[in-house]
Amino acid sequence: MTENPLEAEGDIAADYLEGLLDIIDVDGDLEMDVENGRAMVAIVGEDLYELVGDGGEVLDALQDLARLAVMRETGHRSRLMLDVGGYRAALRKELTDQGTRAVDEVKRTGESVSLPPMTPFERKVVHDAVAAAGLVSESSGEEPNRYVVVLPA
C-alpha cells in the first residue's frame, strides 16, 4: 500500500487505464508522479494519437473517467492530471514559448500585447511564463473567449 494519498491516486488511475490498454491491445507505459499537489499520470508510447483526439478531446474524457475511478476508491474528488503521448507537455511548452515571445514584444514596444482566447488551464501556463520572464499579465474578456493580456512594466 502507498502512504501518500496523491501517489495512491496515481496508482488507482494507472491500474484503471492500464486495464483499458490491455483490452484494446495498445502498447503504452504508465508513468506516475506528484507535482504541485496533484497526482500526474502519463501514458507514454508511440502511436497514441487515437487516445488524444482532436484538441485533446479523448485525453480529456479519459482524464475525467480516471478521476471518477479514483473517487470511487478514495471517496474524494481528484484533481489528477493525465497526459497521453506527451500531448499536454508539448502544449505546455508551446504556451510557455508564446508567453515568452509576448513578453519580448511588450518589452520592445512598451505596449500591451493580447493573446488569442484560451482555456483556464492554458491561460495559467501563459501567466506563469510571463511572471517568470519578469512582467505581469491579466485575463480579459468572457469565457469561452477569455484571453491573456501582457502588460508593460
Added chain:
Amino acid sequence: MARPLAEALEHLVSGIVDHPDDVTVREKQGRGRGTLLKVTVHPEDLGRVIGRAGRTAKSLRTVINAIAGGRGVRVDFVDVNGR
C-alpha cells in the same frame, strides 16, 4: 481491426461505479445504423455513469468512439429495471 468495444466499455464503467458486478454491456449490430452498446448498471449507479449534465456519459462515448476508429458506435445506458 475489430476491437472488443463491449469489453472496453464494461471495464471503463465497472471502474467508476459502486456495484461493478452488476454492470453488463450487450453489443447489437444495428442494420445500417452501426453498433449499439447497451450498458446496464445497478439503479444506484445510473446517475454516476450519466454524470452531471450528461458529462460522464459523454466521456464514455468519446473514448469508445475513439477506440472504434471512427465507426459510429451508439452507447445507451439503462438500469437493471430497464429505465
